[in-house]
Amino acid sequence: MSFTVNLRDVTLKYGDSDALADVDLTLEAGKIYGLLGRNGAGKTSLLSLIAAFRKPTTGQILVGGEPVWENAPIVSRVALIREGGDFDDSDYVKAAIETGQIRPGFDTDYAYKLADRFELPLKKRVRELSRGKRSTLAAVCGLAARAELTMFDEVHLGMDAPTRDAFYKELLAEYMDRQHTVILSTHLIDEVANYLEEVVIVDRGRILRHEDVETFQGMGATLTGQADAVDAVAAGLEVLAEQRLGGTKSVTVATRLDAPTRERAAAAGIEIGPVGLQDLFIHLTEPGKNGA
Amino acid sequence: MAALANLQLPTRRYALGVSLPGEALKYFRYWILAAVAISFLGPLALSRYNDIDLSTWFYTANVAKWFTAFIGGGFLAVLVPNMIAVGLTRRELSVSMGIFGLLWSLSLGAVVFAGIALERAYYHAMGWSQGIDANDVVAPIGSWSETLGFAAVYPLVYLVYFTAGALIGAASYRWEGTGWLLLVPVIPIVFSLDNALYNTEPFGPGWAGFLGGFIDDWGRGVVLAGIALVLAGLALATHRILTDIPLRSKKA
Numbered sequence: 433m434s435f436t437v438n439l440r441d442v443t444l445k446y447g448d449s450d451a452l453a454d455v456d457l458t459l460e461a462g463k464i465y466g467l468l469g470r471n472g473a474g475k476t477s478l479l480s481l482i483a484a485f486r487k488p489t490t491g492q493i494l495v496g497g498e499p500v501w502e503n504a505p506i507v508s509r510v511a512l513i514r515e516g517g518d519f520d521d522s523d524y525v526k527a528a529i530e531t532g533q534i535r536p537g538f539d540t541d542y543a544y545k546l547a548d549r550f551e552l553p554l555k556k557r558v559r560e561l562s563r564g565k566r567s568t569l570a571a572v573c574g575l576a577a578r579a580e581l582t583m584f585d586e587v588h589l590g591m592d593a594p595t596r597d598a599f600y601k602e603l604l605a606e607y608m609d610r611q612h613t614v615i616l617s618t619h620l621i622d623e624v625a626n627y628l629e630e631v632v633i634v635d636r637g638r639i640l641r642h643e644d645v646e647t648f649q650g651m652g653a654t655l656t657g658q659a660d661a662v663d664a665v666a667a668g669l670e671v672l673a674e675q676r677l678g679g680t681k682s683v684t685v686a687t688r689l690d691a692p693t694r695e696r697a698a699a700a701g702i703e704i705g706p707v708g709l710q711d712l713f714i715h716l717t718e719p720g721k722n723g724a
Numbered sequence: 725m726a727a728l729a730n731l732q733l734p735t736r737r738y739a740l741g742v743s744l745p746g747e748a749l750k751y752f753r754y755w756i757l758a759a760v761a762i763s764f765l766g767p768l769a770l771s772r773y774n775d776i777d778l779s780t781w782f783y784t785a786n787v788a789k790w791f792t793a794f795i796g797g798g799f800l801a802v803l804v805p806n807m808i809a810v811g812l813t814r815r816e817l818s819v820s821m822g823i824f825g826l827l828w829s830l831s832l833g834a835v836v837f838a839g840i841a842l843e844r845a846y847y848h849a850m851g852w853s854q855g856i857d858a859n860d861v862v863a864p865i866g867s868w869s870e871t872l873g874f875a876a877v878y879p880l881v882y883l884v885y886f887t888a889g890a891l892i893g894a895a896s897y898r899w900e901g902t903g904w905l906l907l908v909p910v911i912p913i914v915f916s917l918d919n920a921l922y923n924t925e926p927f928g929p930g931w932a933g934f935l936g937g938f939i940d941d942w943g944r945g946v947v948l949a950g951i952a953l954v955l956a957g958l959a960l961a962t963h964r965i966l967t968d969i970p971l972r973s974k975k976a
Contacts, residue, residue, distance in 0.1 A: 486970035508811040518809035534810045
């Protein structure tokens with residue numbers, strides 16, 4: 433069993449300012465979601481509400497069809513792992529892992545297996561860990577929670593590239609083994625793009641877009657070929673990014689290509705690929721854009 | 725927390741509450757052992773130069789009140805983010821803290837009770853007088869029954885200090901920067917009732933005992949009832965703050 437998430441007309445205020453405003457969002461169970469947004473867009477606030485870390489100012493939040501606030505059978509199966517984790521810094525790493533046993537579903541053996549794989553020093557205190565190791569500890573606790581809804585909020589910060597890669601692979605393996613709902617909030621968009629099934633973009637406290645990855649990728653295209661030919665086809669289209677290597681050029685456009693343009697591109701020997709999620713995200717959340 | 729293995733959802737709040745005194749004891753074990761050692765060996769060392777007419781355990785028991793308040797507040801402030809992040813509800817945490825406070829106060833009260841009784845025998849064997857500093861006069865605690873009666877209320881006193889500490893801890897977490905201001909009403913009330921109970925010189929910030937002037941003439945039973953009433957109020961206030969508490973955002 434995995435959890436659905438429903439937010440209905442949710443607003444969260446900090447003082448007079450809206451961190452989130454009039455948010456309606458439905459996430460189906462058993463998928464991997466990417467939560468994207470610029471700094472301060474409201475991603476962490478959104479995740480905090482879903483995990484009942486805080487209460488909305490107005491609106492309703494249902495997880496697994498039930499109100500999440502103070503609902504022990506639900507929150508015990510929801511895991512939100514924030515950057516660096518929520519640990520008692522004076523605890524030993526071993527004790528910090530064992531604290532997860534508050535959750536009836538926590539898999540201690542799996543946690544130790546992961547701790548061993550990621551070379552976590554069990555006998556060190558949490559405060560003695562490097563930022564990367566601390567993030568890894570948080571990720572390990574999140575995976576071992578065996579929750580029905582697991583959310584990672586920038587948990588990769590400080591991890592080196594091999595550790596991040598190993599974490600993503602482990603996350604996917606755990607997901608394949610036991611289908612559950614996963615939300616990944618990250619700025620390293622291209623790194624996780626291949627793992628995502630749907631993407632939610634938050635911008636200035638509102639849900640800007642919620643689509644499956646294919647829909648996003650169909651919103652634009654990447655044209656690669658001889659520079660002159662690419663420039664000719666891209667003329668008049670909205671260009672998001674371009675790269676050039678010798679005579680070869682690659683241009684990302686935020687325009688769905690119509691049939692005549694595709695034919696023209698093919699005739700000119702231009703390869704057409706999907707748009708990069710990161711380029712599209714930058715385009716959609718550009719200051720001054722309304723997201724349309 | 726190794727004691728938490730194989731928890732069941734309906735009973736985990738109780739298991740957590742029962743495990744916490746052990747965690748606190750483990751964390752502060754050397755401090756506690758040092759306090760016990762000093763309480764018994766201190767008078768022995770001092771007796772070479774002075775007459776011993778004051779109970780060292782009385783001072784140890786008083787220090788333990790502030791220590792207990794620190795435990796209540798400190799543990800709560802640490803446990804709020806720690807436990808909510810691992811899927812405990814605030815109500816469950818409130819119940820766990822209640823059990824923790826009760827067990828901690830009973831255990832510490834029992835240790836102090838035993839310590840004062842042992843000290844009585846120890847002082848008697850050494851030919852010393854076991855007294856307390858009662859408003860500038862050293863007053864002997866009294867007979868065995870008076871000594872035991874004197875020591876018997878410590879669990880209740882520790883519980884009220886624990887709860888006061890928990891309230892300040894919850895408020896400090898809830899209202900970062902201003903929550904500690906709850907100290908202003910809480911300390912004088914608890915401190916004055918405590919001083920009225922023992923009719924001694926204030927042990928701690930003397931100004932905080934200013935309410936003593938109004939309650940010094942109350943009988944012991946009325947003071948005890950007042951402490952119980954204040955305890956209930958503190959527990960209710962802590963529960964109310966705790967069950968609505970948001971987790972703070974992480975700082976970069």
